[in-house]
Amino acid sequence: KVNITKLIxxxxxxxxxxxxxxxxxxxxxxxIKSNKLIISETSQDLxxxxxxxSQIKDLDIAIRSLETQMILMDDSVRALNNYRTQLNQTISEIQTQIYSESQNVLEIENQD
Known part of the structure; x- marks a missing residue:
């Protein structure tokens, strides 16, 4: 006999x-659906x-270029300052010569 209760x-x-x-x-x-969404979002994040x-590398290159340009500009400013100093010295020498010559002219005029 089959035990119906046991089968049930x-x-x-x-x-x-x-x-x-x-x-x-x-x-x-x-x-799985949630993980697929997370994978998709993570892929987009990557x-x-x-x-x-890539943008950071481009910025790094641009920064290095700017640093080089700043160094060149600094060198140019130094050269211009040196040139200005030389011009000021030359102007001072010319003024001294003019003063000296004007004194000579005055002495000559006073001798007459």
Whole structure:
């Protein structure tokens, strides 16, 4: 004889297990969807980081170029300052010569 109560209990147990499996599958499916979204977002973040890295490299190159230009400008300013100093010295010498010559002219005029 077949024990019907035992079969019903086994069937109920199997049905409970199936419900648990279905619930687990549903949760797993939701987690898979969530993970796909996270992977997609992370992939986009990686692309953005890659672009930012490229931009940072470009900025580094631009900064180095500006530093070089600043060094050249500093050298030019120093050269112009030296030139200005030389011009001031020359002007001072010319003024001294003019004064000296004007004194000579005055002495000559006073001798007459």
């Amino acid at each position: 209990d086994t069937t109920n147990s199997i049905n409970d297990s199936i419900e648990n499996i279905e619930l687990s599958l549903k949760e797993a499916s939701e987690k 692309i953005d980081l890659s672009e930012n890295n």
